[in-house]
Each structure stands twice: as structure tokens, then as C-alpha cells.
Amino acid sequence: MNDLWLWLFGLVALISLAVFLFPMISLFPKPALAPKKLELPPKQLPAEEMAEEISPVLPQRVQEEILLPHHYGVSRLVAVAKDPRWLYAYWEVSATTQQEFIKKYGQDEWHNSRPVLRVYDVTGLNESNSLTGHSFQEIYIDPFADNWFIQVGQPERSFILELGRLLTNGIYVRLLISNKVSTPRDSISPRLDENWMWLEGLYPNPSNWCYGTSSGMLAGREEQNKN
Known part of the structure; x- marks a missing residue:
């Protein structure tokens, strides 16, 4: 009997507590949920227009005119002065020149011979004896090179270059001759203007x-x- 009274007392206490707390809960409304962000469709970029701006499509004739060829099919050796002590040379050995060498010395000699740059000091010499020179130096270059920086170390001197090949038997064969080039002075000019x-x-x-x-x-x- 005592247990029944206890159960009844507990039930009445729970009901009273619920009646007391319900008005207080209603005073604090639930926070409003933020509206869900609308997902915009991805922006469609004009792919063709952007491609034309970055890499415009040019007519085939214009593309051929813009592209510079790596070789021109002309044998030549050009020398320029980089500064008072250095020269720069670039060259091209055409297929015709190569075939003439192979016809005279053979295919094996073309592959086994060593390419050489000869630098002649021709300061003060005329064209007739320019290739004899006061002196010359030989530079062994890479077989696949088509340009080279040359340290001459002499300002105010004139030079002529030769591109050739050194055969397996030690004979030197000349292929190309360059223009005459002169290095500038490495000091202030001593000349004074009389004006x-x-x-x-x-x-x-x-x-x-x-x-x-x-x-x-x-x-x-x-x-x-x-x-």
C-alpha cells in the first residue's frame, strides 16, 4: 500500500513539473534556420571565343610566313664581335656541300672526321693573304653544333674564321669561310674632336x-x- 502511494506521489510531481515548465519553454522560440543558398548554374564560357583570343587561328599561308625555318639550305659561316675579347659565329652546311665532301672523301670520313673552327688573326692584312694570318687557333666543336662563342682575348684585332673537318689521317679540309670581323677597343677612345x-x-x-x-x-x- 505504501508503494502505491509513492507511485501516485511521483506521478503527481512529474505532472506538476511539466505544467510548470511548458510556459517557460514557449517563451524562447527556436532560432530560424538560414535560408538555403540557391545553387546557380555554372557559367558557360564561350570556349571557341577564348581559344581564338589565346591562339588565333591564322590562315595557312600566314602561318608559313611567320614560322622561321631552322635551315635555309645555304652554306654560310657568319662571324660577329660580341665584345672586345669574344666572337660569336653561326653557320649552316647545306646538303650540297655535305654531298660534295662525301663524294670526294667518302661517307665514313664524314662520320668519323672531327669538325673544327679555325680562327685566323688577319689584323692589317689584305684579302689576298688574309687566310695565312699572323697566327691561328683551332677549336674542336660539337658535331651537332651550328653556333659557337669564341674567346680571342684581343681587342682591336681583325679575324676570319674557317669551318672545316679534320680527317682520320690528320688532313684538314676546309668547308666554309666567314666574313672579316674586328673586335672593338676595351678603353676610351684617344681621339679628340677639334671642333x-x-x-x-x-x-x-x-x-x-x-x-x-x-x-x-x-x-x-x-x-x-x-x-
Whole structure:
């Protein structure tokens, strides 16, 4: 009997607690949920227009004119002065020149011979004996190279280059001859222009020298007229 009274008392307490708390819960409304962000469809880029801006489609004729060929089919050796102590050379050995070499010396010699650059110092020499030179140096180059930097170490000198091949028996065969090139000086020119005068000769009195002012110039002219 006592247990029944306890159960009834507990049930009444729970009901009273619920009745007391329900008004308090209703005073605090639930926070409103943020509206769900609308998903916009992905922006469609004009693929063809963008491609034309980055890499415009040119007519075939224009593309052929823009592209520079790696070879021109002309045998030549060109030398230029890089600075007072260095030269730069570039060359091309055409198929015709190569076939002439193979016809005379054989296919094996073309593959087994060593390409050589000869640098002749021809300062003050005329064209008739320029290839004898005061002296020359040999530079063994890479078989696949078509340009080379050459250290001559001599300012104000003239040079002519040769491109050849050194055969397996030690014979040197010349293929190409370059233009004549001269290295510039590595100092200030000693020449003075006679059209210009020193300021001391025009205005002997330093107090009358003009440094960008008209008054000084007039004073200098007056001093010159007095003299």
C-alpha cells in the first residue's frame, strides 16, 4: 500500500513539473534556420571565343610566313664581335656541300672526321693573304653544333674564321669561310674632336664661367669682348 502511494506521489510531481515548465519553454522560440543558398548554374564560357583570343587561328599561308625555318639550305659561316675579347659565329652546311665532301672523301670520313673552327688573326692584312694570318687557333666543336662563342682575348684585332673537318689521317679540309670581323677597343677612345674647345680657353676667369645661368654667360661674353 505504501508503494502505491509513492507511485501516485511521483506521478503527481512529474505532472506538476511539466505544467510548470511548458510556459517557460514557449517563451524562447527556436532560432530560424538560414535560408538555403540557391545553387546557380555554372557559367558557360564561350570556349571557341577564348581559344581564338589565346591562339588565333591564322590562315595557312600566314602561318608559313611567320614560322622561321631552322635551315635555309645555304652554306654560310657568319662571324660577329660580341665584345672586345669574344666572337660569336653561326653557320649552316647545306646538303650540297655535305654531298660534295662525301663524294670526294667518302661517307665514313664524314662520320668519323672531327669538325673544327679555325680562327685566323688577319689584323692589317689584305684579302689576298688574309687566310695565312699572323697566327691561328683551332677549336674542336660539337658535331651537332651550328653556333659557337669564341674567346680571342684581343681587342682591336681583325679575324676570319674557317669551318672545316679534320680527317682520320690528320688532313684538314676546309668547308666554309666567314666574313672579316674586328673586335672593338676595351678603353676610351684617344681621339679628340677639334671642333670643341676647353672652357678655360673660352673663359679664362673661372668666376665668369656659366653653370646654366644667363647672367654668367653674359658676364663671360663681356669679359671676352674686353680682351
